[in-house]
Every structure is written in structure tokens, then in C-alpha cells.
Amino acid sequence: MSAAVGGPGLLIGTHSAYVALERPRLDPADPGIRRAAEEAGVTPEEFVGPGDLWVVAYERDGAGDGFELPGVRDSEPAGFAERLRAGLxxxxxxxxxxxxAVLRLDARPAGVDAYAFTAHITPPDDPETIVTVETGPVPVTSLLADLDAFLGSLA
Structure with missing residues (x-):
């Protein structure tokens, strides 16, 4: 399942329990972006920049949250996805x-051709807190397809 944020996204889990890596796509035509760019004294296109802001989002027990990871190169989420693909x-x-420092994913077989995951998430602004998200079974074939789509979107 790909996360719906306009940019590349990878959702690992189910709709009610997941962890997602997402790079939001900022639209230079958005009025808020245009205003912020004007205040910063740059064009909206310059303000949006190369897209080095990633987000880790998660949901568990009906409640979701997340945090930003500014300055992340695409190679880092791509490497994570490639290691997940290799494990699968x-x-x-x-x-x-x-x-x-912010994400560790433990995978275990969960039935025929499926895995369940335990995501250990550490918000960078609170390194003493570790959020744990337990997912239900995720079919390997659909997760592999999502990984291929995610990696393709980064190419």
C-alpha cells in the first residue's frame, strides 16, 4: 500500500496499524507555499526545493502520529526498502x-506467504520514547509490489 501524500510513499502494515515512510510533494502553486516563499524572499520553486523532507507516520489502536525528518536523502529510504525486499x-x-536511529522493523512469518511486523519508532525530538506498532499479516506479494513501486518512484 502506498501512502497518499503526493510524493513517494511506502506503507507497511494494514490500514489500522502501520508505519509509513513518505516524502510529501510540495506544490509551488499552493497559496501557503507562495506566501512562505515571499516571506523568505525566494521564488516558490526555490522554496519547495529538491524535496529532502521525509515523514515517518504511524497508526496503532486507532490513533496516528508522525514526525518530519528534514535533510534525508532519497537513498536512505531506498536502502531501507531494498533491505526489506531482501528479507522478504x-x-x-x-x-x-x-x-x-528512528526506525527498526522486526518481521516474522504470519501464515502462508505473509509477514507481520513490529515497528520500533523513535521520534528524533524525544529519543527516550520508543513507539511500538504491531501490524497484522501483510501478504508478501502485495508488499513486494509496493516496494517495487516505491523504489521506482525514487528512480
Whole structure:
């Protein structure tokens, strides 16, 4: 499932329990963007910039939250996605994908051709807090298709 933020996005989990990596697409024609650019003394296109702002979003128990990760290069979420893909295509069994200081994903088989995930999320502004999100089973084939689409959107 791809996250719907206009830019590249990867949602891991189900609609009610997930973690998502998203790069919002900022629209230079948006009135708020135009106003902010004017205040900053730059064009809206310059203000929007290359898109190095990523977001980690999550939902659990009906409540969602998230945080921004400014300055993240596309290669970092792409590397995470590639490591997740490698784990899913290796011999069946539990595996962990390290996403750096803010995200670790533990995967375990959950039935035939599916995995369930435990996401350990550490907001950068509160490194003492670790949010844990447990997902239900996610079919491997659909997650692999989402990973391919996500990686393709970053190419």
C-alpha cells in the first residue's frame, strides 16, 4: 500500500496499524507555499526545493502520529526498502530491517506467504520514547509490489 501524500510513499502494515515512510510533494502553486516563499524572499520553486523532507507516520489502536525528518536523502529510504525486499525474498523466517536511529522493523512469518511486523519508532525530538506498532499479516506479494513501486518512484 502506498501512502497518499503526493510524493513517494511506502506503507507497511494494514490500514489500522502501520508505519509509513513518505516524502510529501510540495506544490509551488499552493497559496501557503507562495506566501512562505515571499516571506523568505525566494521564488516558490526555490522554496519547495529538491524535496529532502521525509515523514515517518504511524497508526496503532486507532490513533496516528508522525514526525518530519528534514535533510534525508532519497537513498536512505531506498536502502531501507531494498533491505526489506531482501528479507522478504530470502528463506522464510524472522528478520530485522534497521532504518537508523528512528526506525527498526522486526518481521516474522504470519501464515502462508505473509509477514507481520513490529515497528520500533523513535521520534528524533524525544529519543527516550520508543513507539511500538504491531501490524497484522501483510501478504508478501502485495508488499513486494509496493516496494517495487516505491523504489521506482525514487528512480
Amino acid at each position: 525474498t530470502a528463506a522464510p523466517g524472522p528478520f530485522t530491517v534497521d532504518g537508523g
